[in-house]
Structures are given as structure tokens and as C-alpha cells.
Amino acid sequence: MMGRTIVIDPGRCIGCQACVSACRECDSHRGKSMIHLDYLDQGGSVASSPTVCMHCEDPVAPCAQVCPAEAILVTPDGVVHDADKSRCIGCGNCVNACPMGVPKIDLEAKLQFKCNLCYDRTSYGLAPMCATVCPTGSIFYGTLEELRAERPGVEVASTFDFDGSIISTGVAMVVPKGRPDQPLPGGAGEHARVTGSPQPAGHLEPSADNVLGEPL
Amino acid sequence: MRPVIVGIVTALVLCAAIFLGSRGLHNFDSALAPYAIASVFLAFGIAYRYMVWISSPGARRLFRKGWGAALSWQNLRRTPTALPRMIATYLGFQKFLGARSRSRWAAHQLIFWGCLLAAAITFPLTWGWFTFTANTGAGPQYTMNIWGFGVVKFDALSVLGWLLFHGLDLAAVLVIAGATYFLIRRMRDREASTGQRFGYDLVPLLALIIISVTGLLLTFSSVFLHGGGYEFLAVLHMAAVVLTLLYLPFGKFFHIAQRPAAVGMQLFKYTGHGEIRQCRNCGEPIDTTAYVDNLRATMRDLKLDFDSLAEVCPRCKRLRRGQAYRTTVKPGF
CATH class of the missing domain: 1.20.58 (Methane Monooxygenase Hydroxylase; Chain G, domain 1)
Structure with missing residues (x-):
């Protein structure tokens, strides 16, 4: 994980959507939210979980690796940036290669957009918008030492297991104290659970129009 | 090699x-x-x-698929207008830019058509492909030759003559207007200035403006200064153009060569016989079947062994990971 980074604790998330609103309000995003907030088991539980870009370190940024247009830049500080607007062709490779389900795509604008750790803020030492407004500390920004000063003895993990493929990330997640040092489950393979939550914006029909944007 | x-x-x-x-x-x-x-x-x-x-694997596979779709006789017969229409809307009128921002679209169109006009004039001129000949010094009957063959005869003092001889001035005006808009945007707009790099983002705009301004100054010198300072300006203009041409393949301008990949990509998806790969978990459409298969092959090329996840929609990936955390890491939070 990076020095100063985001640490997520889904156990603290109350699903208030403050992070989504704050992300949308950032004037470098123009009303688009890059963060995802998912209700994990709608109808069964109030559990929710925020997802920012995990800034994969090893293998480094699968989204950037599969990009056919060399549009995704990874800066030396480990931040995986959103697509370069002059290069992105809106193919969606990054959207579907990302094991975390992070990048979004605007089919009409032929442009990907995703969390860039609020580079406009973090490169000046400010916390990202989501971490700034999170009322419960579910999204924390800082170093591990700063996190431990607030939450003594807290442990974090920054590797994920996707059915045998291990990915280490720049963003970390809180794990219970005393948990053996092993990767977090990625939810693939044996850990895959069929989730029954309805799509928030309604179900899309599997037609070509819904994946091509405007065909011509 | x-x-x-x-x-x-x-x-x-x-x-x-x-x-x-x-x-x-x-x-x-x-x-x-x-x-x-x-x-x-x-x-x-x-x-x-x-x-x-x-x-690189991603670009190589898409390059092949894109050209395969473009050159397929079957596709050509089925949708003969698809390729020319996509070239016009994507590469010419850049409709996708309009969906990003109307003012950026307008400014980019000014730069695009200005540069295209300038390139269409200067490259053939410098290669000796275009020549102008006249029977008399006053030249009432100018002839424009391409590859040495006479193509157009016109009066040098007519509107057509004026346009032909001032094509580069017109191009410069278009480019200056567009590039100035983008330069101001890069200084004021938080979205544009986030992570911007001088060599990558600002140098191309400055280069376009310097080329256009020095080019216009050449006309200014010949019209108003009786050629005063012309030789110095000519060298300055030439240096600006030569350095920009050498920089072109290695910076932001390379997107000119890359953008046609958007046509190849869209054509590849468009000619996928309407077969859609749905999310294994929830049934949401992910992309065309051929495209998802192509992505999975790219991921295997790159030794990204989790390629089967490409058949799960982003939301289900997040939900599954969240549920796995909830059941095995921090039970019942």
C-alpha cells in the first residue's frame, strides 16, 4: 500500500451516500460521482460498502494494461489515473478487466471515468472528497500510523484473492484484529455469492443498443 | 527492431x-x-x-479486429455505409466531443479543421507536389499544378485566388482561436489542470499558437512592412514547425494517429451480429460477445489470470467482494 492512502472499513459504512455526493460535488468531476456505494444485501440487511479505485500495485493497474489506447497513466506515486481524454476511445476494456468493478464509461462521450484518489487534492496534501465527508470514518485517508493513532491496534490488509490470482493494492481495507495475514476474498470462485439486490437504475435489456451507446 | x-x-x-x-x-x-x-x-x-x-496486447488485438471488421466483405455488403459514416462522425465532426462539452467540441473543431487545411496546403507544397505557374508576370491566368499536371486555372486577383493564397492565414486564425480557448481552460479549469504536465499538455497548445502567429506575421510583413523582418520571421516559423513535427509522434499529438482506433473499435462491436454477453450473476448486458472474448484473450496475453471476471458486471463484482468480506472477514457487520 502507498504511504498516505485511503483505508476502507465497510463495517463502519452506514450507506448515507455522503461520499457519493461529495465526489459528485468536486469541481474537477463535473457532477459525476466516481465512487460507488453498494447495498450488499438489499432486503436482507442494511450492510453497505463504498468502493473507490484500489490503485492496484501488483499486477500494476490491470485497467491500464488492457487499455488499447495507452490512455491510463500510473504516476510514480502509485496513483492510477482516470483516462486521458485525448486518448480514451471508450472501448470499455478497463471497465470489464477491473476485478474490483471500479471504472465507469460514458458510451456517448467515448470516455472512461474513475476515481483518481482526488489527485487535485491529494497532490496538495488534502484528503479526498469522500474521506473528508465520511461521517463514520468508513473511508479514512492518511498513513497507517495516523490511522492507528485514532484507532489503536487496528489492522489492515491490501491484498485480494480472486480465485487464486493475488492482487496487491495501494488502497487498504480494515480487517479484524488477530486475523491471520492472508489476502482478502475477492468474491470470485468459491467465495462467489449470488447477490439478489435489484439494479438501482432498473434492469437493462441485453440488446446491442445498450452496450454500443449510439450505434451510428 | x-x-x-x-x-x-x-x-x-x-x-x-x-x-x-x-x-x-x-x-x-x-x-x-x-x-x-x-x-x-x-x-x-x-x-x-x-x-x-x-x-502491446490490447492495441494489437484491437488493431486486428478493427481492420478485420473494416475490410470484411460480409460487413461491407451488410452495412456499406457504416464505415464512411463512422469516419465522418468520429474523425471529422467528432460527435463524441460534443457529448463531453459543447465548447470543447467547438474549439477542437477549429483546431482540427485549421490543422487539416494547413497540412493539406503545406505538405504538398514542401514536397514539390503543388506548383503554380503563369504565362505572364502579372499572371491573369494562374495555373495550379498537382504532380506537374495542370488542375485549376484561376485569376490571381479573384476571390478563389485570394482564398488559395491565404489558405494558411485562414488556418492560422482557426487554430489560434481554438488553441487559445484550450490554453485558457488549462489555466482556469480544475478538471483540466488536475495532473496536467507542461510537456504533454501545454507544449502542444503553445506550439500551435507559435506556428500560427509566426505564420500570420509573415503575411503581415509582406503586406504592411514591405517584407521587413521577413527572413528572420521565416526562420522562426520554420524552426517552430520543424520542432513541432519532430515532437508530434511522441506527445499529445499522437492522439491524431490513435483516434482512428475508436472507429475500428466501434465497427468491431457494431458488426458483432448483435450477440451480447450478459453478466453471469445478474444478466445485465456487459458488451458484445466478440468484444468480451477479445478482452479475455488480451487479459490472458498479459497473464491477468482473472479474465473470467470479465463476464461479471462491475456492480456484481463489487457486491460479491463486499458479501465475501461480510461473510468471511468481518461476519455480519
């Missing part, structure tokens, strides 16, 4: 085209030689950089 060879071959082909097009250098204007030499280096640079680009 292959990119170098392809680069050299491309440069040699251009040299041969210059030699033949200028009728064995008979029509070649030696005063413009630095521009012509720079364009040969440009040809090498573009071909070299293009080959390096399409050697």
Missing part, C-alpha cells in the same frame, strides 16, 4: 513519393527543404511510434 525497420521503410517511401511527385525534384522548392526533411523524420516517427503502440 521491427518498429525501426517499418519507420525507415515509411520514410523511404515518402522520399520516393517526393522525388516522383516533384518530377524528379524539378518542382522541388529548395527554400522549403527543411520542412520536407522534417516531414520525412515525421513519417519515420509516426510509423515507429505506431508500431511500438500496436505491439
Whole structure:
């Protein structure tokens, strides 16, 4: 994980959507939210979980690796940036290669957009918008030492297991104290659970129009 | 090694085209030689950089699929207008930019058409492909020749004559307007200035403005100063153009060579017989079947072994990971 980074604790998330609103309000995003907030088991539980870009370190940024247009830049500080607007062709490779389900795509604008750790803020030492407004500390920004000063003895993990493929990330997640040092489950393979939550914006029909944007 | 060879071959082909097009250098204007030499280096640079680009697995596979879709006889018969329409809307009128921002679209169109006009005039001129001849010094009957063949006869003082001789001035006005908009945006807009790099984001705009302004100053010098300072301005303009041409393949301008991939990509999806791959978990459409298969192959090329996850929609990936955390890491939070 990076020095100063985001640490997520889904156990603290109350699903208030403050992070989504704050992300949308950032004037470098123009009303688009890059963060995802998912209700994990709608109808069964109030559990929710925020997802920012995990800034994969090893293998480094699968989204950037599969990009056919060399549009995704990874800066030396480990931040995986959103697509370069002059290069992105809106193919969606990054959207579907990302094991975390992070990048979004605007089919009409032929442009990907995703969390860039609020580079406009973090490169000046400010916390990202989501971490700034999170009322419960579910999204924390800082170093591990700063996190431990607030939450003594807290442990974090920054590797994920996707059915045998291990990915280490720049963003970390809180794990219970005393948990053996092993990767977090990625939810693939044996850990895959069929989730029954309805799509928030309604179900899309599997037609070509819904994946091509405007065909011509 | 292959990119170098392809680069050299491309440069040699251009040299041969210059030699033949200028009728064995008979029509070649030696005063413009630095521009012509720079364009040969440009040809090498573009071909070299293009080959390096399409050697990465993602670009290589899409390159093949895109050209496969474009050159497929079956696709051509089924949808003969698809390719020309996509070229017009994507590459010419850049409709996708309008969906990003109307003002950016307008400014980019100014730069695009200005640069296209300038390139269409200067490259053939510097290669000795265009020449102008007249029977008399006053030239009431100017003839424009392409490859030495007379094509258009016009009066030098007519509107057509004025437009032909001031084409580059018009192009400069278009480019200055567009590039100034983008330069101001880069200084004021938080979205644009986030992570911007001087060499990548600002140098191209400054280069376009410097080329256009020095070009307009040449006309200014000849019209208002009786040619005063013309030689200095000509060298300044030439230096700006030559340096920009050499920089073109290695910076932001390379998107000019990359953007046609958007047409190849869309055509590849469009000709996928309407077969859609749905999320294994929830049934949401992910992309065309052929496209998802192509992505999975790219991921396997890159040793990204989790390629089967490409058949799960982003939301289900997040939900599954969240549920796995909830059941096995921090039970029942």
C-alpha cells in the first residue's frame, strides 16, 4: 500500500451516500460521482460498502494494461489515473478487466471515468472528497500510523484473492484484529455469492443498443 | 527492431513519393527543404511510434479486429455505409466531443479543421507536389499544378485566388482561436489542470499558437512592412514547425494517429451480429460477445489470470467482494 492512502472499513459504512455526493460535488468531476456505494444485501440487511479505485500495485493497474489506447497513466506515486481524454476511445476494456468493478464509461462521450484518489487534492496534501465527508470514518485517508493513532491496534490488509490470482493494492481495507495475514476474498470462485439486490437504475435489456451507446 | 525497420521503410517511401511527385525534384522548392526533411523524420516517427503502440496486447488485438471488421466483405455488403459514416462522425465532426462539452467540441473543431487545411496546403507544397505557374508576370491566368499536371486555372486577383493564397492565414486564425480557448481552460479549469504536465499538455497548445502567429506575421510583413523582418520571421516559423513535427509522434499529438482506433473499435462491436454477453450473476448486458472474448484473450496475453471476471458486471463484482468480506472477514457487520 502507498504511504498516505485511503483505508476502507465497510463495517463502519452506514450507506448515507455522503461520499457519493461529495465526489459528485468536486469541481474537477463535473457532477459525476466516481465512487460507488453498494447495498450488499438489499432486503436482507442494511450492510453497505463504498468502493473507490484500489490503485492496484501488483499486477500494476490491470485497467491500464488492457487499455488499447495507452490512455491510463500510473504516476510514480502509485496513483492510477482516470483516462486521458485525448486518448480514451471508450472501448470499455478497463471497465470489464477491473476485478474490483471500479471504472465507469460514458458510451456517448467515448470516455472512461474513475476515481483518481482526488489527485487535485491529494497532490496538495488534502484528503479526498469522500474521506473528508465520511461521517463514520468508513473511508479514512492518511498513513497507517495516523490511522492507528485514532484507532489503536487496528489492522489492515491490501491484498485480494480472486480465485487464486493475488492482487496487491495501494488502497487498504480494515480487517479484524488477530486475523491471520492472508489476502482478502475477492468474491470470485468459491467465495462467489449470488447477490439478489435489484439494479438501482432498473434492469437493462441485453440488446446491442445498450452496450454500443449510439450505434451510428 | 521491427518498429525501426517499418519507420525507415515509411520514410523511404515518402522520399520516393517526393522525388516522383516533384518530377524528379524539378518542382522541388529548395527554400522549403527543411520542412520536407522534417516531414520525412515525421513519417519515420509516426510509423515507429505506431508500431511500438500496436505491439502491446490490447492495441494489437484491437488493431486486428478493427481492420478485420473494416475490410470484411460480409460487413461491407451488410452495412456499406457504416464505415464512411463512422469516419465522418468520429474523425471529422467528432460527435463524441460534443457529448463531453459543447465548447470543447467547438474549439477542437477549429483546431482540427485549421490543422487539416494547413497540412493539406503545406505538405504538398514542401514536397514539390503543388506548383503554380503563369504565362505572364502579372499572371491573369494562374495555373495550379498537382504532380506537374495542370488542375485549376484561376485569376490571381479573384476571390478563389485570394482564398488559395491565404489558405494558411485562414488556418492560422482557426487554430489560434481554438488553441487559445484550450490554453485558457488549462489555466482556469480544475478538471483540466488536475495532473496536467507542461510537456504533454501545454507544449502542444503553445506550439500551435507559435506556428500560427509566426505564420500570420509573415503575411503581415509582406503586406504592411514591405517584407521587413521577413527572413528572420521565416526562420522562426520554420524552426517552430520543424520542432513541432519532430515532437508530434511522441506527445499529445499522437492522439491524431490513435483516434482512428475508436472507429475500428466501434465497427468491431457494431458488426458483432448483435450477440451480447450478459453478466453471469445478474444478466445485465456487459458488451458484445466478440468484444468480451477479445478482452479475455488480451487479459490472458498479459497473464491477468482473472479474465473470467470479465463476464461479471462491475456492480456484481463489487457486491460479491463486499458479501465475501461480510461473510468471511468481518461476519455480519
